[in-house]
Structure formats: structure tokens, C-alpha cells
Amino acid sequence: MSTFKPTRRAVVGGIAAATLAAPQVRAQAGPVKIGFSISKTGPNAGGANVTTLPNYQLWLKETNEAGGLKLPGGQRRPIEFVEYDDRSQSEEAVRNIERLVNQDKVDLLLPPWGTAMNLAVAPSFNRGGFPHLASTFFVERQPELVKRWTNMFLFLDRPSTAITALTDLLATLKDKGLGNTVALASVQDQFGLELVSAARAGIAKAGFQIVMDRQYPPGTQDLAPIISEAARLKPDMFLAFSYPPDTLALTEQARIGGLNPKVFYTAVGTAFPLYKQRFGANAEGVMGIGGVDVTDAKIKDYIARHNRIVGREPDRWASTTTYSTLQVLTQAIERVGIDKAAIVKDVGSQSFETILGTIKFVDNQRVDQWWVGQWQQGEFVALAPTKVGGTKAPVFPKPAWPTA
């Protein structure tokens, strides 16, 4: 960004100002102020910069190029962003939201990145009656939370649902020669733990046998001990509930250590373009969390636009979900205008056409979505649950790691 002036609007509205220069439709009212606090720095910056920020920028640019957000009367108002960095600290996130609401008097808020951050700001969103359309929010206690905060809408279902999709898929592979031994690895934080405890139950139910169950502290990138143990046990399935840096490290070390299970699954980061860039042909057959229907024209178009405007590809899980939250918001505004309470009501009761298909909330939660994806010939395709549609048949067994 080259605009560097000591006023907030000039800096954060840089993109908005640039695009405002040539709107096709003349704006008929002042801009809609939309605020957000996000981790531009600190440990969360990696996630926020891949999944959330690019989509906010994409949405801002596209909306304003079209003349702005469409209101019920057909008129359009441009978006103006007010953005802050929470430095990956809950305390800063809370303060940023208070500042956005009370000082900047924003019309609407967009959520931060990550479960903890969304939880930290949830009471503030709720107090102000702001619609809280969270896409990077993933905990088992969701049903209870949306009762507490009725303005909150969760675009990801629960960890146990994700696991059910995975174990159901694995169960179907039994006929095709999948054995029944599973090695588990998980990162020791809320995300990893909720997934792995659901997985233990699901795996038992599917009749598989756990031969290894290892955890590692968040931030660990040396996972050779885990991989060498797994390689020794030669399990049929290796499932890791991991974060981007460890996802890459596990894959790399599995390749080097000659761990060649029939199913190799890693969690967050598998769907990142970075994964494909780093592993190339080695990615083939690797399963991970997320997945999209790559044959869908809407998704193709989204990836192309993301590429063009942000300068890189989106990830194939939470990026698409994040973008869909913005589409939902846009459509609700088109129906009811900039009215927080009306938007909350509309989102909760209507259905929305997004790049992920039709979204309709059940008790403020989005239920039908893809949970297992797989790299197939350079694309991260959705495999399960099949009832959602748009899924492909898995490549099974996963081909052994090619060469270096």
C-alpha cells in the first residue's frame, strides 16, 4: 500500500478511495462504514492472512466497483472499511471492537479470525446487536453458544460432524481393501483436542483399531519422532489434526521417513495453495479438512477473481466459507437495508445463494458442508459427506510418495 497519510480513513480506506474514483453507478448516499479487528501481527497472523483478510479485501473491491452495496430501494452505497490489528491478543480485540462501535460508529462489523478471537468479541457484538457471521469458528459447544448470542451465525459445523464425515468415508473404503489400523497425531490445543476426542469415538464405532495416539504442543515443527514411530507401526491410516506449519512438517517428514499409509490425512493447511506449491506431485491423494466442488462454475469463478484481485489463490476450506459469509451479508442487506436487527432476522430465516451453494441456517448453524477433501491432480476436491453433493470419489489407496 503506498498511501501513507496520518489519518485512519486515508490509510484503511486506501482501496476504497482508489476504487471510488470510477464507480459505474453514482453513489447516492455516504459510504457504509464496516469495521473489523484482525490479527495482522502475532501468532494468528498466518491464518488471518490466508483466510480472512484477502476475502475482506476482495469483497470491498468488488462491491465498490459495482457501485456499492445494494439497498432495498435499488440504490447503492459504497463500503468504507475501518480496520484494526489485534496483535493476536484477546484484550486488544475487545478494545478494537469497542472503539469501532463507540468511536468510529461503524454501521456493521466483520468478525476476527479464529475461535478464541471470535469468542472474545462475541459479547461486544451481542451488546451492540451486530450480526456476527463467523466463518473461522469451530467448537463443540456451538449449539449452546448460539442460544446465548442469538446474533451469531456459525458457518462451520462442529468438530464431531467433521469427524463423522471422515469416519463414514473411511468406513466405505473398507470394502476396497483398507485395513483397520489407525495412527493418530494431534496438536495439543482446543482444535486438535476436540477433533481427536471425537475421532477416537468415531474410529471405534467404525470398527477400526487405534495403534498410535500421539499429541504435540502447538508450534512444534520437528515431528520426526511421531513420524518414525508411525512408520514403524505401518498403519493403514494416518490421521493428523494439525495446523499449517505442522501440517507441512508432518507431510514432509512422512515422505522422508517412508510413511506410506493407504490414507494420509492432515487438517488445517492441507487445503492451502501453499501445500500444493510445496509438495507438487507429492500432494496427490493426501486428504485434509475442507474441500470444494471444483467443477462448480461459481467456485472456479471465485478462485479466478481471488487470484486476480488478491494476487494469489484462496485456500479450499475456510476461504470459501469466509467469502460466503460476505455474500450472505450482501444479500441480507439488499433485502432489509443497513439495519442490524433486521439483518440478524433475515440471515436466520432466509436462504442465500453463495459460492458454496444454498445456505440456510438451522438454529443459527450451517449444517450441510464438505468436511473431507483430497488433492487430486492439483486440485483440492471435496470427498465427503456425499449427501451435500458435488463430491468426488476418493483416490484410494493413496499412491506412495513419488520421489523427491
Place this chain on the structure above:
Amino acid sequence: MFLVDVILSGLILGGIYALIAMGLSLQYGVARIMNLAYGEFTIAASFLAYVLFSAAGVSPILALAVAMPLSFALNWGIYRVLMTPLVRRAKSPGALEVDSILATFGLLFVVQGILLVVFGGSYVSYSYLAVPVQIIGSTVALNRLLAAGLAVAIALALTAFLMRTRIGTAIRAVSVNPAAAPLVGIDTTAYAAFAFGLGGALVAASGVLVSMFFTFNAAMGVVFTMKALIVVIMGGVGNIFGALVAGLILGLAESLTAAFLDGGLTLAVNFALFLAILLVKPTGLFGKAAR
């Protein structure tokens, strides 16, 4: 066989820890600057290696030849411009410690901020020499082995340099007694600046080497600083060989814990080990007098 796996991967990890820490050992041990911006320089070097590799196809090994002199000059300049005034005005070692903590804390934010503006916050990763190598029946990654091996080589070479050469002796004199060194005709500031620069060259080496296998982003520098601090203090301030031993102990402990105890406890065991060693030896494994 399994035990060989575990010990080997522990030693390699330990070597990487030592590699990360050696530059700080020089910067703090000799130049007396507690450099909290240390890890940001690691990451900066990692980015340099990444850019050279992905844009120009330059191998990280060659990138060392660019990064090390560059970082030497940069760190030498930082000492000359930013640190010398603090050294001059400090009335006691304690005062210098406080001032250097504050100043390098500022430097940390500046370097990190620049990295963020240039590279954004996204994760970066590339693959180089990620090929399996067989050692006594155990498979390890060549890039990690290389990094650990270089750590040992650098530690031994540096120790020899400090012990055997005139410059090394002068550096040790500055390290042991900065107040008395000038009395025997040693230009303390010049040697301290040299040591700080040398530490900078080492930090660049570690950044380039770990970029071959670590996934990193602009916000991760602090992780390296923390690791380096633990290793340096555990080994004894200013003792390169101590840093090597401390790094290897921590790496081994981590690997053994993961294999025989509980993978979730690896870091806990590392910190517990660090604390226990300090309780028994309050100035680290090879530290001499209390400072």
C-alpha cells in the same frame, strides 16, 4: 533400531537449536547486548533465502554466502550506530542490560513491521534437499542433517578461533572483563562491534538453513528469540561450546520425551530441564562466575 531413530532425531534437533542460539551467545556474551530482536533477523534471513530460491533459483547454501556478510555488516552497523551510545552512557552492566532490552525491543518491532509490510503475514515454505538419507539404519532428512552438522562445525570452528587466535583472545578478554580490557590496549568497542556483527552472521546462517525445512511467517521471530535465550543461558553466557551442548541436551530430551513419555510434554520437559540445570548450576552449564 528404534532407539537409534530417537537419538539421531534428537541430536539433529539439538544441533538446530544450537545453530539458532550461537549468534545470540556472541551478541550477549561478548557484546553484552541482550538482543530481543534476534529472532527477527533469523526470519529476515529465512525470507532472503526464500526469495533467492523461489525467484532466482539460488540454492540456500549459496544464499549463505550472501546472507552472512550482509547480516554481519548490518549487525555491525546496528552496534556502531544504535548500541554504542547505550554502552557509553551505561554506568553499570545492569544499566546496559536494561537499555539494551528496551532498545532491541524497539528494534524487534521495526524489523518485524518491515517484514510484514514487505511479505505480508502469510506462511512461507519451500522445499530444498528434502531427501532421505540413511545413517546407521535410520532415515533422516538431508536438509536437517546439514543444518545440524553445520551447527557442530561452526561451534567447533568458533571455539578454536576464540581460543587460538589473537583476535579471539581479545574477544574473550572483552567478554570476561570489558572494564579491564582497554588497560591492556584492547579497543573494547571495536571488538564488541565485531562480535556483535559475527553474531549477526551466525543468526543469518541459522535463518537460511532452517528455512529449508521450517514453515515461517513474518510474525514468528519471537519463537526463535525465546529458544535462543533458553539455550544460551543454559549453556552459560558467551560460551559457544556451552550453547552447542545445551542445544543437544534439549533436542535429545525432546525426542526421548516424545518417544517414551508423552509427546505433549516435550516442551514442558525442556523447560523443566532448563530450570533444573539453573537451580543446580546458577550460571548455566559452562558459565563461570556470576555476573
Place this chain on the structure above:
Amino acid sequence: MTMKPWLPPLLVLAAAAALAPLPIVAGSYWMALLVNILMYATLATAWALFSGPTHYVSLATAAFFGLGAYTMAFLGETLPLPLVYGVAALIGAVVATVVGLSTLRLSGVYFVIFTFGLAELVRQLVTWGEAKYGGTVGRFVFIDVTQQGIYWMLLGLLVVILLTGLAIQRSRLGWALRAIGEDETVARHAGIDTTVSKVAVFVVSATFMTLVGAIMAPRWTYIDPSIAFNPIISFQVLIMALLGGAARLYGPILGVVPLAILFEILQANFPNYFSILLGIAFLVIVYFVPNGIVGLIDQGRGAIVRAARRRPHPAE
């Protein structure tokens, strides 16, 4: 400088009385900023109780803060709040006693990094314990404590800390601590029980930090070890106290207020250049305010005294 012994406590109370009604007039945003300032003011003042006179620089702040936050997360929904604060204080005191006794032989940078390692060890152990026995690593803190409530509690705690600090300064203990800060060996030879003195004040300081954690936890709804034991808290407290000046009881507050406001201004205006500008601001402060804000005040006071002593020039 002579000051009536009753004056400082009175000033503390008067200042607190003046600040107490603020929530009635201040909006939500200003309250958030005030709570932030108070959080760091209490932590930094508590930090300086021990580290100021003894010159032992501690990075264990996050350990105690996190213990307090976790106590609240564990017990907040089952026990009455005052009891939770009591338990938190007790846990803080017990842990601090163990730590205090174990670190006696350490000094200088070894003490600094030891306390840092300790905070990380506590964080790792809590993570592991939660994972193994708690079933999850994140904890929800659904306790209805309003922003105003947090403000008043922190303000009250700050008053207690300041009064405690004043009491310590005047007691034999305060004298002993200053002697330790000057030269520990000499202090020991002078008949001071350095062990008891150091550990006693370390425990007091840590107990206050634990309480701050317990008070702050409900504000974030959810905590996990990386939030509660965030090492940034330790570093930020250290920096703020040092910039203000840890030698005086009121010094840390003088560092916290301008720095918190600086953070706020940079954060609000330069979201993309925050780091660079903050770093530059730190560097400028280090080079141009070498002895902290307390040092500036002393300098200014010295200048006034000198000016008063100087005979006025006839032309003036």
C-alpha cells in the same frame, strides 16, 4: 525531600476517589481503554514492588496472571466471586513462595531467563494437564462481571498495591530490599535475612498479579494457555515499568499511561504500520528519556531547585 508520612497514602486515596466515578460518565470505548490502562498499571506496579528495589528483573508476570485467569475459569461458575479471588490469591502466593525459594541462588540475566522459562513451563503444564484430564484446552468464562465492575476492582486493587508499597518502603523490609539492590553480599553481612526479605516481597508482588488475572478473565469470554500465559504480557509489563522508572512506587504508572495511550493512538491510526512506528517510538524513548519518566521528573525538579537557588538577575 521531607514529606509528611500521612500525605502519600492520602494522595493515593484522593486520586482513587477522583477516578472512581469515571464509569458513570465514560462511554464503553473509554472504559475499555481505562480498563486496559488499569490492568497494566496494576501489573507494572506490582512488578516493581519486587523488581524495583532489588533490581531482580522478573519475566514471570504472565505465569501468575495466567494462574489467576485459570482459577477464574475453573471456579468462577461454581464458587461465589469473592471466594474465587481468595483462592486465586492463595494459589499465587503458594506458587510464588516455591519459586521465590528456588531462585535464591540466581542473579542477573540468569534470574531473568529463569523466570521466563518458569512462565513457559507453567503454560506447558497447564496445556498438558488440560489436554490429558480436562478433555479440552480452551475454557469458557461465562461470568457476568461488567466492564465497570472490572474497572472498580482493578482501581481498588491498585490502591491496595500502592498502600502496600508505601508500607513496605517505610518498614525494615523496605530498607532491607534497597540494601539488597545495592549489594546483596554487603546486605547479608549487615545482618539482613535476604532470603526472607526477597521471598516475602516476591510473594506479595505475585499475589497481586494473580488477582489481576482473575479479575480480567471474564472480559475475554474464553481463555486458553496461549491467551492466559501470553509471554507478551510479561514483556509489556517489564517495558512499561522500566520506561516509567521502577525505582519509585509511582514510576510504573507514569510509564503505563503514556505507553498505553501511544499504543492506542498507533493502533487506531496506523493498523498496517503499527509495528514499525511502535518500534521507532521505543527507540526514541530509550535514547531521549534515558532514565525513564521518573528520571525526567527528577531532572526537572533538580532544574527548578537550581533555578530557585540562583539569585535572580536584575534584568529578569
